[in-house]
Amino acid sequence: MKGQIDLEDIKKELYDQIKARKANCFHSMDPRFIDYIPGKSLTIGFPVKEKYLNPARGMQGGLITAAFDNVFGALCHFESKEEAIATIDISTTYQRPITMGDELIVNVGIKSMGKTIVHMCGEAYNKEGKLVATSTTNFILLKSKNK
Numbered sequence: 001m002k003g004q005i006d007l008e009d010i011k012k013e014l015y016d017q018i019k020a021r022k023a024n025c026f027h028s029m030d031p032r033f034i035d036y037i038p039g040k041s042l043t044i045g046f047p048v049k050e051k052y053l054n055p056a057r058g059m060q061g062g063l064i065t066a067a068f069d070n071v072f073g074a075l076c077h078f079e080s081k082e083e084a085i086a087t088i089d090i091s092t093t094y095q096r097p098i099t100m101g102d103e104l105i106v107n108v109g110i111k112s113m114g115k116t117i118v119h120m121c122g123e124a125y126n127k128e129g130k131l132v133a134t135s136t137t138n139f140i141l142l143k144s145k146n147k
Contacts, residue, residue, distance in 0.1 A: 026070040029063075034105065041109040042075040048102045058097030061133075064104065065092040068122055068135040071106045076118050076139045079110060084142035088117070092135040102126050108135075116141055 034043040046067045054060040069090055076085050098104055108122030118139045124132045 025066065026074065029067060029070060031070070032103070035107075039079060039110070041107060042071055042078070043105065043107040044071050044074070046104045046106065048098055048100050048104055050100050053100055056097065058099055059104065061092065061094055064094065064098075064124060064133050065090060065135065067104055067106050068092060068108065068124065068133075069137070071108045072120050072122065072135075072137050072139065075108055075110065075120065076141075079113065080118065080141050082141045082143070085118075085139050086142060088138040088140050090135060090137040092133055094133045095131045096126075098124075098126050098132045104132060 029046045030049075032045040032047075034045055036042050044067075048059050052059045052063045069087060072090070073085065073087070076082075103126070105125045105127070106122060107125075108120050110118060110120050112119040118141065120137050120139070122135045122137075124135070126132055
């Protein structure tokens with residue numbers, strides 16, 4: 001249907017853009033595209049691997065925040081079309097642990113997109129749909145010199 005979004009086309013375009021930007025930190029977490037709503041939100045899942053575990057056998061909090069940062073960055077880049085963006089700040093609140101073999105499902109959305117600053121919020125869930133963490137961030141759009 002005309003005007004309908006083909007998620008597979010969006011997935012390919014998003015991953016092509018991320019790959020072109022050499023986002024090794026994103027790809028190293030083995031992302032799985034789940035959903036995208038243009039201008040609003042992006043959902044990506046990340047497997048919880050043994051190498052991500054802290055001594056309590058839960059995914060280390062910094063890696064949960066890294067997953068958020070990866071999805072926030074992808075959505076910001078995709079929506080702003082800016083080549084250069086940077087995280088200004090990021091805050092994560094943890095609700096419950098997530099363990100090996102589970103999947104961290106990160107859903108982020110744009111709350112405000114100005115000419116320079118983009119404010120986003122997100123939630124992360126386990127496979128059972130239980131809230132694992134929430135996060136907020138602000139990104140700066142660094143205007144491309146080649147525009």
